[in-house]
Amino acid sequence: MTGTLPQLIEEDVEEIEAIFADFLNKAEADSVLLTAEGGFLVSEHGNTKKLDTMSLGALASNSFEANKAIAGLIGEPSFSSIYQAGETFSMYVQSIDGYNLMVVIFPVTTAVGAIKYYAQAARDEVAKVFNRAKKRDPDAGLDLAMMNMADSSQIFRRK
């Protein structure tokens, strides 16, 4: 069983927190989401309280994948990032390692050049954390035996 997101221990999670806090501060961005392949939200940082981060992560991830398909149609191996300009906020999505993405929301008053510059540095730092985690224990499993599945027939209940 090979995952696209490596197992992260608490130390990794704390390091990713610190990397994105530093990124938000330097780039003057509003928030950043870390998403995994398939549109899953891994973590969120910055001003995310008013955001529907789960939908945002999924939509940004699918949008990025659609752009990769477009890249293929015009003979590009891949687009490594996408930028959407808004009237108040803009979005910049960048691949970290081909599977995981960082989705940056920033005010239009912040220059996109600064976002790109600092995002690349943050991407490299997060990629280092992922690489270290992969080397540590690439095939480890996870014990979910404590989950009692005896009553799983009604996971979703109708009103």
Add this chain to the structure above:
Amino acid sequence: MALINQASKEIQVKVVYYGPALCGKTTNLVKVHENVQVAGDKGKLVSLANQTSDRTLFFDFLPIEAMSIKGYKTKFQLYTVPGQVIYNTTRQLVLRGVDGIVFVADSQYDKMSENVESFANLEENLRALKLNIADIPYVLQYNKRDLPNVAPVDYMEFLLNNREVQVPSFEAAAPKCEGVFETLNMITRMLLHKLLSQTSSPKPAAAVAA
């Protein structure tokens, strides 16, 4: 590829509703959204559809949180694909990272060839993603059973569920919400059991893609 986050005690799973055009995939999600009991905030149903004809262009997306199981929040991401034949690239994109599939078939007699074609297309698209239908939990839903010109269930089973291992199938009339929750509960049950069987050794992980 499910995401298990042990730090936040969350499991995220992706389920894709697949099937021919106008078979009722979007209606399934609409009815789940309208009728599901949730403890907290209900996720928004996002439809990327054609503004004039209301046909799905990219996908519908419904994030939904199920009951906690032994302290683990189980979050499901429900997607539909566009059924129209021309949108095959989009269907492949939506299938990326899929954990479980609900194949929605149209029970009307004259739709049988479209059902079979769509199922073959599903298998083909999974192969393109280096996945095998036999390795992915899936269920069949025979929708539109409330219409007059429907094929017998046995015939649909022969056409769509005639493999070495037969999967659970459900009769449904999605606009009336009949069979919708039965189908969803079965695929989630199969998915969680699969996750349990795959994840057996205790580790101090914070997050892992299963």
